[in-house]
Amino acid sequence: MTVKLAVIQFAGSNCDLDTIHVLNNVVDGIEADLVWHNLFKESKYDGVILPGGFAFGDYLRAGIIAAHSPAIDEARVMLDDGRPVIGFCNGFQILTEAQFLPGALLRNDSLKFICKWVNLKVENNTTALSNKMNIRDVLAIPIAHAEGRYYTDNLKELEENNQIVFRYSTENGELTKEANPNGSLENIAGVCNLEQNCVGFMPHPERASEAILSPKRTTHGILFFNSIVEFIKRRIS
Amino acid sequence: MNRQEFQVEITLMNKPAARDPVGETIQKDLLAKKGYDMVFNVRSGQFLSINLKATDENEAKKIVEKMCNDLRIFNPVTQNLTILKVSKS
Amino acid sequence: MNRQEFQVEITLMNKPAARDPVGETIQKDLLAKKGYDMVFNVRSGQFLSINLKATDENEAKKIVEKMCNDLRIFNPVTQNLTILKVSKS
Amino acid sequence: MTRVNLNGEEVDVELTKWEFEKVKELLGREPNLTEIGMASVMWSEHCSYKSSRPKLKMFEDAEANYDYVLAGPGQDAGVIDIGDGYCLAFRIESHNHPSAIEPYHGAATGIGGIIRDILCMGVRPIALLDPLRFGSLKDNPHSQWLFKYVVKGIADYGNCTGIPTIGGEVEFDESFESNCLVNVACIGLGSIEDFKHAPSRAYNPGDYVILMGGSTGRDGIHGVTFASRTLTEMSEADRPAVQIGDPFTKKLIIEATLEAVKTGYVRGLKDLGGGGLTCATSELTGDGNTGAKVDLRKVFTREPGMNSYEIMLSESQERMTFIVKPEGLETVLDVFRKFEMNFAVIGRTDDSKILKVFDEKNLVVNIPSKALSESPTFKREEKKPDYLDDLLTQKTPKSSLGLDEIIYRLVASENICSKEWVYRQYDHEVGIRSVVKCGEGDSGVLRIIGTNKFIAASVGVNSKHCFLDPYEGAKGGLVEICGNIIANGAKPMAMVNCCNFGNPEIPESFWYFSQAVEGMNNFCREMRIPIVGGNVSFYNEDDVKKTAIKATPIIMIVGVIEGEDKIITLPFKKAGNDLFLIGETKAELGGSEYHSLIYNLQGGIPPKVNDKKAKATWDFLFDLYENDLVKANHDVNKGGFIITIAEMCFNNNLGAELKLKGCYDENLRDDEFLFSESVGRFIIETDPKDYKIIIKKAEKFGADIKKIGVLIPKPEINIKGLKLKELNLNIKQLKNLYDSTIPNLMEI
Numbered sequence A: 001m002t003v004k005l006a007v008i009q010f011a012g013s014n015c016d017l018d019t020i021h022v023l024n025n026v027v028d029g030i031e032a033d034l035v036w037h038n039l040f041k042e043s044k045y046d047g048v049i050l051p052g053g054f055a056f057g058d059y060l061r062a063g064i065i066a067a068h069s070p071a072i073d074e075a076r077v078m079l080d081d082g083r084p085v086i087g088f089c090n091g092f093q094i095l096t097e098a099q100f101l102p103g104a105l106l107r108n109d110s111l112k113f114i115c116k117w118v119n120l121k122v123e124n125n126t127t128a129l130s131n132k133m134n135i136r137d138v139l140a141i142p143i144a145h146a147e148g149r150y151y152t153d154n155l156k157e158l159e160e161n162n163q164i165v166f167r168y169s170t171e172n173g174e175l176t177k178e179a180n181p182n183g184s185l186e187n188i189a190g191v192c193n194l195e196q197n198c199v200g201f202m203p204h205p206e207r208a209s210e211a212i213l214s215p216k217r218t219t220h221g222i223l224f225f226n227s228i229v230e231f232i233k234r235r236i237s
Numbered sequence B, C: 001m002n003r004q005e006f007q008v009e010i011t012l013m014n015k016p017a018a019r020d021p022v023g024e025t026i027q028k029d030l031l032a033k034k035g036y037d038m039v040f041n042v043r044s045g046q047f048l049s050i051n052l053k054a055t056d057e058n059e060a061k062k063i064v065e066k067m068c069n070d071l072r073i074f075n076p077v078t079q080n081l082t083i084l085k086v087s088k089s
Numbered sequence D: 001m002t003r004v005n006l007n008g009e010e011v012d013v014e015l016t017k018w019e020f021e022k023v024k025e026l027l028g029r030e031p032n033l034t035e036i037g038m039a040s041v042m043w044s045e046h047c048s049y050k051s052s053r054p055k056l057k058m059f060e061d062a063e064a065n066y067d068y069v070l071a072g073p074g075q076d077a078g079v080i081d082i083g084d085g086y087c088l089a090f091r092i093e094s095h096n097h098p099s100a101i102e103p104y105h106g107a108a109t110g111i112g113g114i115i116r117d118i119l120c121m122g123v124r125p126i127a128l129l130d131p132l133r134f135g136s137l138k139d140n141p142h143s144q145w146l147f148k149y150v151v152k153g154i155a156d157y158g159n160c161t162g163i164p165t166i167g168g169e170v171e172f173d174e175s176f177e178s179n180c181l182v183n184v185a186c187i188g189l190g191s192i193e194d195f196k197h198a199p200s201r202a203y204n205p206g207d208y209v210i211l212m213g214g215s216t217g218r219d220g221i222h223g224v225t226f227a228s229r230t231l232t233e234m235s236e237a238d239r240p241a242v243q244i245g246d247p248f249t250k251k252l253i254i255e256a257t258l259e260a261v262k263t264g265y266v267r268g269l270k271d272l273g274g275g276g277l278t279c280a281t282s283e284l285t286g287d288g289n290t291g292a293k294v295d296l297r298k299v300f301t302r303e304p305g306m307n308s309y310e311i312m313l314s315e316s317q318e319r320m321t322f323i324v325k326p327e328g329l330e331t332v333l334d335v336f337r338k339f340e341m342n343f344a345v346i347g348r349t350d351d352s353k354i355l356k357v358f359d360e361k362n363l364v365v366n367i368p369s370k371a372l373s374e375s376p377t378f379k380r381e382e383k384k385p386d387y388l389d390d391l392l393t394q395k396t397p398k399s400s401l402g403l404d405e406i407i408y409r410l411v412a413s414e415n416i417c418s419k420e421w422v423y424r425q426y427d428h429e430v431g432i433r434s435v436v437k438c439g440e441g442d443s444g445v446l447r448i449i450g451t452n453k454f455i456a457a458s459v460g461v462n463s464k465h466c467f468l469d470p471y472e473g474a475k476g477g478l479v480e481i482c483g484n485i486i487a488n489g490a491k492p493m494a495m496v497n498c499c500n501f502g503n504p505e506i507p508e509s510f511w512y513f514s515q516a517v518e519g520m521n522n523f524c525r526e527m528r529i530p531i532v533g534g535n536v537s538f539y540n541e542d543d544v545k546k547t548a549i550k551a552t553p554i555i556m557i558v559g560v561i562e563g564e565d566k567i568i569t570l571p572f573k574k575a576g577n578d579l580f581l582i583g584e585t586k587a588e589l590g591g592s593e594y595h596s597l598i599y600n601l602q603g604g605i606p607p608k609v610n611d612k613k614a615k616a617t618w619d620f621l622f623d624l625y626e627n628d629l630v631k632a633n634h635d636v637n638k639g640g641f642i643i644t645i646a647e648m649c650f651n652n653n654l655g656a657e658l659k660l661k662g663c664y665d666e667n668l669r670d671d672e673f674l675f676s677e678s679v680g681r682f683i684i685e686t687d688p689k690d691y692k693i694i695i696k697k698a699e700k701f702g703a704d705i706k707k708i709g710v711l712i713p714k715p716e717i718n719i720k721g722l723k724l725k726e727l728n729l730n731i732k733q734l735k736n737l738y739d740s741t742i743p744n745l746m747e748i
């Protein structure tokens, strides 16, 4: 069985084609369509991915204008009936601005855009984006963003509800300040909603799914996509 | 009903808990470059000047307030909104 | 000479002849699409609130102007500096 | 400025007396102000190359002489066929003057402009590169300001448009203190079909002329004239408002344009850059041998009340002109509608060979299409500067510093140290093609998805070398930049250049330009590298010191690697492996980082290129690659061979044991051997079992090669066999210095 995913192309998305490439040519079991944000209809899809980029230039605030796109209304239907709604990088920013996910993403504390490979520690392995991982796995994956400093005024609740899915760590899984590239609260890199079908995080799994692109020839990015497939399969069966 | 043109000026500033790296950096630069040690605090924010049609100043202000809330022009998790000024334009 | 604490609020905005893609996009892709068609223009800028010690309001203002120029907090080629307010803090 | 009598009135025009008469002659009547404005932008140095064209003519006709060159100089970008149905378009351009006064938007709009040039060829922009020049950062807030905001401008624009910046270079030298250099290059990839669909010409009468993208404002009128003078000649008040970049709109223009080209109805494509609508319409029709009628009032303007002069000369950003087949009009417009782009059908082409511009009913411009696109040229005088003879005879002074101390200082010098501070701010991975990324090799290597083909690209030149000898310096630049992609395993396929020089009206400045062009030309012919494009930026002068910048003929090379297993990378791989130095080291310390950093000396004997040796070295390396004999490779340049070794040690916690006795000419001093910047050298790592075969191959090709040592599993470099003493260098310490220089200068 193949699952059907939509990758939304907002005005200004720029990892849309990269994500489509990985979904259709690298990982198994997925058939993905690139869908212009004004034309998206949720009923055709098992899940939706909001890709990275600069939707509407990230003008005013990363993700805010895109959060008002008709695509988000469609995605809300999917959110409510438990289908995966996933955001990478700009997609994560959009999901927080649309209030699908708690918290906000602020400017990196260095005030600079940062493009580099980081390590990510898995904190919750039951979500739509992490069920193929083990807790405390450390994954190699790149980030590329200027507004990725995660902030919430509700940290306790997130912790209690197990909504923190990924944190930036060292290669050995330590949550140090040096391992935190952007000043995120408690090294938080990604979070989920209570139902765990909506997950967003700052890194770019589509850039970490082929050995040739990875400094250490890892393909950890694939785990994220496989998790989406698995989540859909479990949901359906 | 006669509609006129108004200008509403607003600022969006990070709440203290969300920090303000821009302000902090300017302040740090100031101290580093000396000569400006009389400056003891800098806060930064976003400024928007909005021109709109409304019947009066009160309505202009109301519209902007509603718009900012409904469309989340400011993010209530991290920011405060201040309406600085409403004037005829 | 008695020094007191002042607060100076300034904005840095693109000159009127220069474009402001941020304001344009907010107006066109957000406000207009969400029914706020009474808004016909949005200009964005940076807002800074600066606390400093000075002998009087005039000096406070002068210091801020000089500082913004010297430290290249804005570039007069593309931006205008406006002092919104000087007040005792 | 010239004062002329126009229809009985005295007016100032941006034309020489001679050019003004020429306009009158071409029209057979008095021109009006709009027409004069159009002539002055089209004939500005920036658009017309009036000083440089006679010289650039010497470049051979790449389209005629290389079967894989699809578009050569004169087009918006060079285009080459790389096989498998794909073509690459690439070009480089300067944005020096705007960046010197507004680094953020100046650099950003530079990126915007070069992206449009590539888009014009109907292909997707897939990579950016950015060779930059500033004054020293040390204790210099102005240089720090320029550097910080130029990098941020490039980052914000490139990142937002989703085009990775995959490489570049930065040099710091006092001659660039007030007139920094911001050159930007872009590479596009597409099918050969896409490229053929959309020439930058309007060949057919009856097609629609469509303007798409941003609105037209009063900004940037006479931007090209600004670029055609020195910074001081224009006071603050004269300076056109620097443009504000809008990368979001640009991203939509890219997508809308590519989708429009895919419809098959686009018959011509031209960006609006310098010279705005004037340049676009007259080049489209002039080069296409057609004419057009255009209605200015259809143009969507940003400000009310803009007159015809302003609309024709505005250089507002983010605009494209499309020439569209009549039957495809609605299809193309639907694409623009989908992306919510502004557009206007502003006219139609015809066979009149005349460009007629109407302001509603009034005919405001009536010029033969070719009149402006073919401009007059000037022959400039050249003279070798008098100071050079003295500089060339300067000797290295005595130093009280130990060689190891000098090496630690060199590795921390601004010109040698890591540029990570820069490229971390660039999204160099978007597009998922980046295989050898910034900092991982001498060049940027991209995969072409769907093939087993890779392309490599590198840019740069050594300005200090060019200052002493522009002819050899330009050739040396080619050797180095080719060397960069060769080090990663790629064969050089084509070159574009960006000539940054001083005022061409000064014979000494023009001499530099002339010499550099001859050097590039001779070397490229010898090596069979087609020159497929270029850009000239004159009038780069330090307005305080009244001197020209150091001559900077930036070179960009792209090449192809056939297969993933043929990619070579920089870091050392395995202890026990052999190290070879390929190429000859001569006493060439002129313009070296060693001279300038340790002695503050500009002079000495600069490196000279031996074409035959360079060729032999390259052929030898490719033969080694063919047989998979090379484990790591890095070309030798700034700082000399010892710096090269150190850089190769940084990644894998390895070190080197060097035995240098007999490895170099006995007449060389130790410092000459260690720090010479002789061009065309490489350090390679190989398996010891291949020693004999490697030496044999070197003999066969006539390449100079010396085994200089072996890799050791400790992070240190031990050097034996120098004349003075043994050296022991600590890699961790070298790496710390290498990494921390720019952050320390910029962040504290």
Ligand SMILES: Nc1ncnc2c1ncn2[C@@H]1O[C@H](COP(=O)(O)OP(=O)(O)O)[C@@H](O)[C@H]1O
Residues within 6 Å of the ligand: D129, D130, D131, D132, D165, D166, D167, D168, D169, D170, D416, D419, D420, D422, D423, D426, D437, D438, D439, D440, D441, D442, D443, D444, D484, D637, D638
């Ligand atoms: N301005 C820049 N933009 C992007 N990358 C840069 C820039 N400057 C240097 N780099 C990258 O840093 C690395 C080292 O550059 P450089 O020292 O110039 O190389 P080389 O050793 O060939 O002289 C390369 O990967 C290069 O592309």
Ligand SMILES: [Mg+2]
Residues within 6 Å of the ligand: D442, D483, D484, D634, D635, D636, D637
């Ligand atoms: Mg190199």
